Amino acid sequence: MSTHARPLADRLAATSDAQLEELLRLRAVPADVDWDDFFDAAEALLESGSIERALVALTRTEAQLLRAAAQGKADAAAVSALASLALVDGEGKVQPPVAALVMAQPDVPPVVGADAASASATSAARAAERAFTTIGSLADLVLAARTTPLVLVSTGALSATEKRRFTDIGDLNDLRELAEIAGLARAHDRELRVTDLADDWLASSFPERWSHTVAAFRHALPRGVRAAAGWVPISEWEGAHPWDASWPARAVRWRELATRLGLMAADGTEPEWTAVLRNGGEVDTSSLESLLPTEVDRLFLQNDLTAIAPGPLQPALDTRLRSMTEHESAVQASSYRFTADSISRALADGETAHSIVQFLSEVSLTGLPQPLEYLVSQTAARHGLVRVRPDETDGTVVSSTDLHLLDAIEVDRNLRPMGLIRSGAHLVTRVGAETVAWALSDARYPATLVDRDGVMVATSRRRAAPSAPVEPVSYGPLIARLRAQQGPDSDAAWLDRELEAAVRARALVLVEVAMPDGTSREMTLEASGIGGGRLRGRDRAADVERTLPVRSIRSVRVLES
Structure with a gap:
C-alpha cells in the first residue's frame, strides 16, 4: 500500500x-x-x-x-x-x-515562439479556393446522408461501399470528420446520420456555412493547441502534448483539416482571415469572400435534360435542384441532369408537377425546354400508378389500375423480402407501408404512398441522429458513495486498511502498541490474520505467535513484502 x-x-x-x-x-x-x-x-x-x-x-x-x-x-x-x-x-x-x-518521460522541447507567417496573395487565393471546394464537398456528403444514412462497419469507420460511392468528392474521412465536428452528422446505430442542424446549414450561403464550420473546428481543438479563445500557431501544434505518443499523428490530422478549411495555405503560411480566428476574434469572411466567385441565382436549362449553373449556385437553390436531379459535377459551373428516377424521387418527397415546373421556370435563363416539361408531366402521370397504403392491422395494401403491373410486382424476385401476396385485386404484406413504397421505388415501379383515406403522403428515408451530444458521464453516484464512507475517525479507518493490506501480503510489519501503563512498545510481526478486532502474527524477535487488540495499535509500518 x-x-x-x-x-x-x-x-x-x-x-x-x-x-x-x-x-x-x-x-x-x-x-x-x-x-x-x-x-x-x-x-x-x-x-x-x-x-x-x-x-x-x-x-x-x-x-x-x-x-x-x-x-x-x-x-x-x-x-x-x-x-x-x-x-x-x-x-x-x-x-x-x-x-x-x-x-522517465522525454525532455520537453522549448516553444520557439515564432508567429505564423502571412500568406502571399497567391497562397491566400489557393487557400480560399480549397475552403470553397471543401465546403461544397461537405454539402454533398450531408445531402447524401440526409437522403440515405451512410453505412458504418462495426469499428465505426465508413464501409468500403460508401467510400466507392463518394470517390469524386475528395477524402471521405476528412469530410466525415468535419461533418461531425460541425455537428451536422453523428454516428448512430451503425449509420452516419444528419442532425437537425443540417437543414439550416444546407440552406445557408457559403460564408455562413464556412463560418459555422470553422467556429466549431476552433471549439473542438485539443487543449494543447488552444490559446484563450483561439489557438497557438499551427507550426507549434506537433509538440502540444509532448508525452502522448499518439499526438504527432493526431496533430497531422488537425493540420490537414485546417488546410482543407483554408485556415492554412499549402506552404504553411497563414491567410488574413485565419489570423483573426487564431487570436480569438469573431469569424470574419470579408477577406475570404473577396477571393471567391459570386454566387448565382439563375441557370441554363438545356434540351438534353441538363441544367448548367454559370457559377456557384446559391445553396438554397442548389439543395432544391439536387432533390430533383442527379448532380454531375462539383466545379464552379455545376452541372445537373434530370431523369425519370430523379423526378420520381422529388415527387415522392412531396413535390408536384406544378411545383417543379414553377420552380424551374423561375430560375431558368432559357425558359423551360419542351423535353424537360414532357419528362416532368409524364413522370408525374405515371407516379401514382401504384398506390401503397397501410391497412387496419398495420400491414400494407398495394393496388394499381394496371393489373399487369401488379402481376409483375408479385413475381419480382427483388421484392420477395417484402412478402407480397395476392388478395383479390390487391397485393398485401405485413411489412410497413413506407418501407414497401421505397422498395417499389428502388425497383423502379411508380409507387406512391397514400394514407388510409387515399391522400398522398410524402415519404422520406431520412433518419436523423440526435441533435444534442450524449450527456456527459455523471459522477454523482460515485461521489455519494465515497462521501457515505467518510467517517469522523479517518485515522482508525486508515489503520484498519493498512493492517488488512499487510495480512493479505503476509508482510513483515513494525507495529507500535500502546501498553496499559501508558507507554508504547514496538514489535516486529509477520502479519498472518485479522478478525474480531485483533491482529495475529508471529513475533520475529521472540519467535512466538501474538494476538494484539487493534484498538491498542497506534501505527503500523511495512518493513518488507
Missing part, C-alpha cells in the same frame, strides 16, 4: 463535490469504478497506469512545469495549477510516485 495514499485521501475528502468531479473527469475515471472510499480513490489515482494516463493528457506548458517541479526547480505557486489533476500535494510538491514517472 502506498504511504502517499493517506494524505491524498484526506485532500480528496476535503474537496468540494464540484472539484472532485472535475478531478475525476480530467483523470478519465470511469463512473462505474468500484471504489468504496477515499482510500480506494487515492490508491487508484497513484497507480502507475493512472498517472501515465494523466501525463499523456498534459499540455506542453503543464509538462514543463511538472518536470521542473519534480527536479525541485519550479515555484510551488506555479505548480499548484496541477493540483486539480492530483499530481502534486497540497503544498504544490510533486507526489513521489508521480515524480518517478515524470523523470
Whole structure:
C-alpha cells in the first residue's frame, strides 16, 4: 500500500463535490469504478497506469512545469495549477510516485515562439479556393446522408461501399470528420446520420456555412493547441502534448483539416482571415469572400435534360435542384441532369408537377425546354400508378389500375423480402407501408404512398441522429458513495486498511502498541490474520505467535513484502 495514499485521501475528502468531479473527469475515471472510499480513490489515482494516463493528457506548458517541479526547480505557486489533476500535494510538491514517472518521460522541447507567417496573395487565393471546394464537398456528403444514412462497419469507420460511392468528392474521412465536428452528422446505430442542424446549414450561403464550420473546428481543438479563445500557431501544434505518443499523428490530422478549411495555405503560411480566428476574434469572411466567385441565382436549362449553373449556385437553390436531379459535377459551373428516377424521387418527397415546373421556370435563363416539361408531366402521370397504403392491422395494401403491373410486382424476385401476396385485386404484406413504397421505388415501379383515406403522403428515408451530444458521464453516484464512507475517525479507518493490506501480503510489519501503563512498545510481526478486532502474527524477535487488540495499535509500518 502506498504511504502517499493517506494524505491524498484526506485532500480528496476535503474537496468540494464540484472539484472532485472535475478531478475525476480530467483523470478519465470511469463512473462505474468500484471504489468504496477515499482510500480506494487515492490508491487508484497513484497507480502507475493512472498517472501515465494523466501525463499523456498534459499540455506542453503543464509538462514543463511538472518536470521542473519534480527536479525541485519550479515555484510551488506555479505548480499548484496541477493540483486539480492530483499530481502534486497540497503544498504544490510533486507526489513521489508521480515524480518517478515524470523523470522517465522525454525532455520537453522549448516553444520557439515564432508567429505564423502571412500568406502571399497567391497562397491566400489557393487557400480560399480549397475552403470553397471543401465546403461544397461537405454539402454533398450531408445531402447524401440526409437522403440515405451512410453505412458504418462495426469499428465505426465508413464501409468500403460508401467510400466507392463518394470517390469524386475528395477524402471521405476528412469530410466525415468535419461533418461531425460541425455537428451536422453523428454516428448512430451503425449509420452516419444528419442532425437537425443540417437543414439550416444546407440552406445557408457559403460564408455562413464556412463560418459555422470553422467556429466549431476552433471549439473542438485539443487543449494543447488552444490559446484563450483561439489557438497557438499551427507550426507549434506537433509538440502540444509532448508525452502522448499518439499526438504527432493526431496533430497531422488537425493540420490537414485546417488546410482543407483554408485556415492554412499549402506552404504553411497563414491567410488574413485565419489570423483573426487564431487570436480569438469573431469569424470574419470579408477577406475570404473577396477571393471567391459570386454566387448565382439563375441557370441554363438545356434540351438534353441538363441544367448548367454559370457559377456557384446559391445553396438554397442548389439543395432544391439536387432533390430533383442527379448532380454531375462539383466545379464552379455545376452541372445537373434530370431523369425519370430523379423526378420520381422529388415527387415522392412531396413535390408536384406544378411545383417543379414553377420552380424551374423561375430560375431558368432559357425558359423551360419542351423535353424537360414532357419528362416532368409524364413522370408525374405515371407516379401514382401504384398506390401503397397501410391497412387496419398495420400491414400494407398495394393496388394499381394496371393489373399487369401488379402481376409483375408479385413475381419480382427483388421484392420477395417484402412478402407480397395476392388478395383479390390487391397485393398485401405485413411489412410497413413506407418501407414497401421505397422498395417499389428502388425497383423502379411508380409507387406512391397514400394514407388510409387515399391522400398522398410524402415519404422520406431520412433518419436523423440526435441533435444534442450524449450527456456527459455523471459522477454523482460515485461521489455519494465515497462521501457515505467518510467517517469522523479517518485515522482508525486508515489503520484498519493498512493492517488488512499487510495480512493479505503476509508482510513483515513494525507495529507500535500502546501498553496499559501508558507507554508504547514496538514489535516486529509477520502479519498472518485479522478478525474480531485483533491482529495475529508471529513475533520475529521472540519467535512466538501474538494476538494484539487493534484498538491498542497506534501505527503500523511495512518493513518488507
